[in-house]
Amino acid sequence: MKKLTIKKIGGTDERLYPLVGPLAMNAEVIKQNGGYPFKTSDKFTWYIALDGKAVVGLLPVEQKAVGIEVANYYLAADDPVLLKRMLAVVTSDFSGLGNFVFVARTAHAKACWDNNFKVEKKWVKYTRMIKKL
Numbered sequence: 001m002k003k004l005t006i007k008k009i010g011g012t013d014e015r016l017y018p019l020v021g022p023l024a025m026n027a028e029v030i031k032q033n034g035g036y037p038f039k040t041s042d043k044f045t046w047y048i049a050l051d052g053k054a055v056v057g058l059l060p061v062e063q064k065a066v067g068i069e070v071a072n073y074y075l076a077a078d079d080p081v082l083l084k085r086m087l088a089v090v091t092s093d094f095s096g097l098g099n100f101v102f103v104a105r106t107a108h109a110k111a112c113w114d115n116n117f118k119v120e121k122k123w124v125k126y127t128r129m130i131k132k133l
Contacts, residue, residue: 004051004082006089011044011060019048019055023074033072034105034125045093047086057082061090067098067133080111087115094133102129 009016023029024038038060040046049057056076062069068090075082091100101120104112109119109127117129 004049004056004085006057006086007048007050008089008093009046009048010042011040011046012042016040016046020046020058023055023058029074032074032078036072038072038074047090049082049086051076057086059086059090061094064098064101067100068094069101069103071103075108078105078107080108083108083111084115087112091115091131091133097133100131100133102131103127104129 007019009019020038030037038058040060043063045061045063047057047059047061048055056079058074059070060072062071070090073083087102094100100117102112102117104127106125106127109129112127112129113119115131117131119127120130121128
């Protein structure tokens with residue numbers, strides 16, 4: 001990676017779509033996301049990891065009544081180190097605001113565990129994890 005930066009953009013901000021659109025409509029990204037589309041609204045804050053100008057990670061964070069939740073995400077090359085970095089930024093930004101629920105692909109559960117998440121529920125392909133902010 002060249003120089004990694006993580007941008008924080010509101011869910012309806014016009015700057016979001018040029019960054020997210022090409023990935024959100026890419027068949028390989030949708031497949032990595034279990035076939036689920038990405039969604040957004042004014043309740044979302046997107047964390048976008050950039051390597052130079054290339055988007056290498058997406059975490060759409062939804063604000064809920066009892067905290068925040070990430071139900072889907074994208075990581076180039078399924079990079080767990082990138083996920084750890086992005087989780088640390090989100091955790092810092094929302095500190096003290098309740099619970100952080102993260103639905104991780106099974107391969108990424110350890111990265112969440114390393115960021116002090118606890119397992120709440122396991123499925124075959126996903127693990128629902130939670131931590132107090």
